Amino acid sequence: MPAEQKDPNFEARVRASFALQNIMQLIGARLSRVEPGIVEIDLDSRSDLTQQNGYVHAGIVTTILDSACGYAAHTLMPANSGVLSVEFKVNLLAPAQGERISARAEVKRSGRTLTVCTADAFAINGEDETLCATMLATMFCVKPKGVE
Amino acid sequence: MPAEQKDPNFEARVRASFALQNIMQLIGARLSRVEPGIVEIDLDSRSDLTQQNGYVHAGIVTTILDSACGYAAHTLMPANSGVLSVEFKVNLLAPAQGERISARAEVKRSGRTLTVCTADAFAINGEDETLCATMLATMFCVKPKGVE
Amino acid sequence: MPAEQKDPNFEARVRASFALQNIMQLIGARLSRVEPGIVEIDLDSRSDLTQQNGYVHAGIVTTILDSACGYAAHTLMPANSGVLSVEFKVNLLAPAQGERISARAEVKRSGRTLTVCTADAFAINGEDETLCATMLATMFCVKPKGVE
Amino acid sequence: MPAEQKDPNFEARVRASFALQNIMQLIGARLSRVEPGIVEIDLDSRSDLTQQNGYVHAGIVTTILDSACGYAAHTLMPANSGVLSVEFKVNLLAPAQGERISARAEVKRSGRTLTVCTADAFAINGEDETLCATMLATMFCVKPKGVE
Numbered sequence: 001m002p003a004e005q006k007d008p009n010f011e012a013r014v015r016a017s018f019a020l021q022n023i024m025q026l027i028g029a030r031l032s033r034v035e036p037g038i039v040e041i042d043l044d045s046r047s048d049l050t051q052q053n054g055y056v057h058a059g060i061v062t063t064i065l066d067s068a069c070g071y072a073a074h075t076l077m078p079a080n081s082g083v084l085s086v087e088f089k090v091n092l093l094a095p096a097q098g099e100r101i102s103a104r105a106e107v108k109r110s111g112r113t114l115t116v117c118t119a120d121a122f123a124i125n126g127e128d129e130t131l132c133a134t135m136l137a138t139m140f141c142v143k144p145k146g147v148e
Numbered sequence: 149m150p151a152e153q154k155d156p157n158f159e160a161r162v163r164a165s166f167a168l169q170n171i172m173q174l175i176g177a178r179l180s181r182v183e184p185g186i187v188e189i190d191l192d193s194r195s196d197l198t199q200q201n202g203y204v205h206a207g208i209v210t211t212i213l214d215s216a217c218g219y220a221a222h223t224l225m226p227a228n229s230g231v232l233s234v235e236f237k238v239n240l241l242a243p244a245q246g247e248r249i250s251a252r253a254e255v256k257r258s259g260r261t262l263t264v265c266t267a268d269a270f271a272i273n274g275e276d277e278t279l280c281a282t283m284l285a286t287m288f289c290v291k292p293k294g295v296e
Numbered sequence: 297m298p299a300e301q302k303d304p305n306f307e308a309r310v311r312a313s314f315a316l317q318n319i320m321q322l323i324g325a326r327l328s329r330v331e332p333g334i335v336e337i338d339l340d341s342r343s344d345l346t347q348q349n350g351y352v353h354a355g356i357v358t359t360i361l362d363s364a365c366g367y368a369a370h371t372l373m374p375a376n377s378g379v380l381s382v383e384f385k386v387n388l389l390a391p392a393q394g395e396r397i398s399a400r401a402e403v404k405r406s407g408r409t410l411t412v413c414t415a416d417a418f419a420i421n422g423e424d425e426t427l428c429a430t431m432l433a434t435m436f437c438v439k440p441k442g443v444e
Numbered sequence: 445m446p447a448e449q450k451d452p453n454f455e456a457r458v459r460a461s462f463a464l465q466n467i468m469q470l471i472g473a474r475l476s477r478v479e480p481g482i483v484e485i486d487l488d489s490r491s492d493l494t495q496q497n498g499y500v501h502a503g504i505v506t507t508i509l510d511s512a513c514g515y516a517a518h519t520l521m522p523a524n525s526g527v528l529s530v531e532f533k534v535n536l537l538a539p540a541q542g543e544r545i546s547a548r549a550e551v552k553r554s555g556r557t558l559t560v561c562t563a564d565a566f567a568i569n570g571e572d573e574t575l576c577a578t579m580l581a582t583m584f585c586v587k588p589k590g591v592e
Contacts, residue, residue, distance in 0.1 A: 020200040023208060026174070051215075052168040058233050059211025060171060066207050067199075085206050086558060087582055089237035089385040089432055089533055091412045093405045108430060109389045113557065114530060114584075116387045116430070134404060134412070136385055136432045138531055138582065140558075234410060235434055237385055237533040237580055239560045241553045256578060257537040261409065262382060262436075264535045264578070266562075282552060282560070284533055284580045286383055286434065288410075316496040319504060322470070347511075348464040354529045355510050356467060359503025363495075381502045385533035 005036045007079040014039065014071045017083075021067060029064050031071070037107040039072040044100050056096035056123075058133070061103070065090065065119045065135040068105035073115035073139035076107060082142035086114065094132045098123035101132070108136075115139045153184045155227040162187065162219045165231075169215060177212050179219070185255040187220040192248050204244035206281070209251070213238065213267045213283040216253035221263035221287035224255060230290035234262065242280045246271035249280070256284075263287045301332045303375040310335065310367045313379075317363060325360050327367070333403040335368040340396050352392035354429070357399070361386065361415045361431040364401035369411035369435035372403060376440035382410065384433035392428045394419035401431075411435045449480045451523040458483065458515045461527075465511060473508050475515070481551040483516040488544050500540035502577070505547070509534065509563045509579040512549035517559035517583035520551060526586035530558065538576045542567035545576070552580075559583045 007013065011034045018024060018031045024041075027049060033040035041064040043049075043056070051057040066085055074083040105119035121133040155161065159182045166172060166179045172189075175197060181188035189212040191197075191204070199205040214233055222231040253267035269281040303309065307330045314320060314327045320337075323345060329336035337360040339345075339352070347353040362381055370379040401415035417429040451457065455478045462468060462475045468485075471493060477484035485508040487493075487500070495501040510529055518527040549563035565577040 017200045021205065022196045022198045023205040026196045048170045048174045050170045052165045053230075057169065057171040057211055057214075058236075059207055059214050062210045062214075063205055063207025066205075066210075082201075085240050087237065087239040087531065087560075088206075089235065091235040091404075091432060091434065092233050093412060108387075109427065116389060116531075118430075131405065134414075134432065136387060136430065138387065235383065235412075239552075239580060239582065241560060256535075257575065264383075264537060266578075279553065282562075282580065284535060284578065286535065313496045317501065318492045318494045319501040322492045344466045344470045346466045348461045349526075353465065353467040353507055353511075354532075355503055355507025358506045358510075359501055362503050362506075363501075378497075381536050383533065383535040384502075385531065387531040388529050 006076065009079060010036065010075045014074050017074065018071065023063060027060060027063065034071065034075065036075050037072055039068045039075065039105050041068045041103045042100055045098060056101055058090065058092050061096050061101060061121050061133050062090050064101065064103040065121055065133065066137065068103040069117035069119050069135060069137040070139055072105040072107050072117050076110045076115065077141045080144035084140045084142055086138040086140050088135050088137035090133055090135045092133050094123065094130050096121065096123050096132045098125045100124040113141055115141065154224065157227060158184065158223045162222050165222065166219065171211060175208060175211065182219065182223065184223050185220055187216045187223065187253050189216045189251045190248055193246060204249055206240050209244050209249060209269050209281050210238050212249065212251040213269055213281065214285065216251040217265035217267050217283060217285040218287055220253040220255050220265050224258045224263065225289045228292035232288045232290055234286040234288050236283050236285035238281055238283045240281050242271065242278050244269065244271050244280045246273040248272045261289055263289065301372065305375060306332065306371045310370050313370065314367065319359060323356060323359065330371065332371050333368055335364045335371065335401050337364045337399045338396055341394060352397055354388050357392050357397060357417050357429050358386050360397065360399040361417055361429065362433065364399040365413035365415050365431060365433040366435055368401040368403050368413050372406045372411065373437045378438035380436045380438055382434040382436050384431050386429055386431045388429050390419065390426050390428045392419050394421045396420040409437055411437065450520065453523060454480065454519045458518050461518065462515065467507060471504060471507065478515065478519065480519050481516055483512045483519065483549050485512045485547045486544055489542060500545055502534065502536050505540050505545060505565050505577050506534050508545065508547040509565055509577065510581065512547040513561035513563050513579060513581040514583050516549040516551050516561050520554045520559065521585045524588035528584045528586055530582040530584050532579050532581035534577055534579045536577050538567065538574050540567050540576045542569045544568045557585055559585065
């Protein structure tokens with residue numbers, strides 16, 4: 001139930017901010033979908049991203065879930081605003097094991113200052129998708145200077 | 149209030165598991181303290197770990213908080229057991245901006261199957277430490293085969 | 297994506313347990329839907345359930361969200377098992393203000409020991425429903441004695 | 445590490461708001477400590493507050509944890525401000541079984557808009573205290589009209 005769009009330029013704004021997240025280049029994550037209230041980020045599995053059992057580390061799954069939630073919230077924020085994570089909770093549901101991990105976020109409730117998002121992460125192997133983690137997150141709208 | 153130690157070899161066990169977490173090498177994290185119910189992980193700030201404002205990304209802070217919690221729980225688990233994250237919640241309290249980020253975890257309650265941990269992350273600049281994130285996490289003890 | 301049903305008698309089992317929750321009588325909550333992986337609990341608003349602004353207190357909304365999640369998990373557990381809450385996170389999205397509050401839970405992932413559920417709470421006024429809170433919860437299956 | 449006090453009248457303000465929470469009278473909870481950044485709420489166990497095993501329901505433990513966190517945050521907010529819960533996470537650590545349940549909250553970080561608090565709940569039997577639940581919560585400062 002995303003609120004209405006406030007900035008027609010939202011996609012360029014989100015893509016420009018994502019390009020500034022150096023961590024995304026380090027881990028090889030890409031922004032694969034940007035729509036009002038919805039963002040997806042994909043990550044190819046790599047052996048240098050793993051925990052002790054060879055799965056993608058929960059913190060790396062969280063990295064793409066958090067950015068997906070932040071940018072989903074950002075799509076609905078005013079022009080010139082910024083976004084910061086207030087907090088998130090993640091449940092790990094299955095090993096993050098697959099060719100690719102896909103984080104899919106959507107806005108649950110959009111407010112003037114705070115936006116609440118949910119996101120699911122899927123481990124993808126060919127045609128198969130396994131839900132491997134889920135996030136519930138709160139995002140903060142950093143307003144442009146001089147605006148309240 | 150950590151429960152008593154069940155495995156005198158806990159430190160070697162934790163260090164061996166940490167060495168298998170390839171992600172720790174990628175981001176440059178190191179295990180700096182391993183005691184019964186307490187684990188610390190340190191990370192030097194690097195420009196390839198950042199989000200859009202130049203701070204260490206919340207997901208990377210989460211990566212070291214999560215491993216610190218998991219291994220703090222692991223120090224109190226039986227020999228030959230493994231540890232998996234069930235879930236965690238993180239509050240971001242200040243920018244993760246400093247020479248170094250230090251994640252300090254301790255066991256809050258240790259159970260047969262589930263262990264609850266808390267952890268704080270500090271951004272360190274010379275003598276100054278700023279609390280930048282806090283985690284509350286649930287860890288699962290994977291028992292050795294044949295043991296319940 | 298609830299797993300398959302393990303106990304054909306699940307509804308009677310859930311209703312019997314709910315009847316033992318004395319708190320539900322005190323606050324006037326009722327079990328309005330029990331299906332595999334899905335449970336709803338309804339509560340009429342009352343002035344003795346409120347916080348300082350006259351809305352139903354977040355803890356009371358949590359009370360019905362938590363029981364709805366626990367029983368949604370319970371519908372998929374084996375005969376003679378019990379259910380306990382491990383942890384939950386709640387986001388408050390709008391004032392819990394209406395004639396009635398309805399908590400609707402469903403199983404997100406069902407495991408042998410742990411089940412993860414989500415639930416939404418709605419404030420209901422005539423035909424209008426406002427999403428007022430959302431929960432992400434982890435439930436524990438207490439197995440019957442002698443069974444692992 | 446509570447920030448400094450902004451309103452010398454904080455205790456009267458918190459007590460007045462607590463007195464408006466009708467739910468506290470229904471369950472028999474009382475405000476037992478109000479200091480800058482610290483609040484405690486106590487609840488006598490009663491058979492009408494229980495879940496299916498005869499323990500105080502997790503939602504009722506949450507009710508006093510949430511109000512304790514909210515008022516701990518409120519002690520540090522400006523005069524004429526209000527407080528609302530944004531979100532909280534609770535881990536249930538042991539049965540809430542005792543003569544009395546005591547919720548003890550403190551401010552972890554106080555900000556202009558958001559305050560993060562932690563709280564522990566103890567089940568008290570004579571001299572014995574058992575940690576039975578812990579909360580990590582985010583509170584929102586509702587500023588007086590005309591002030592930003």
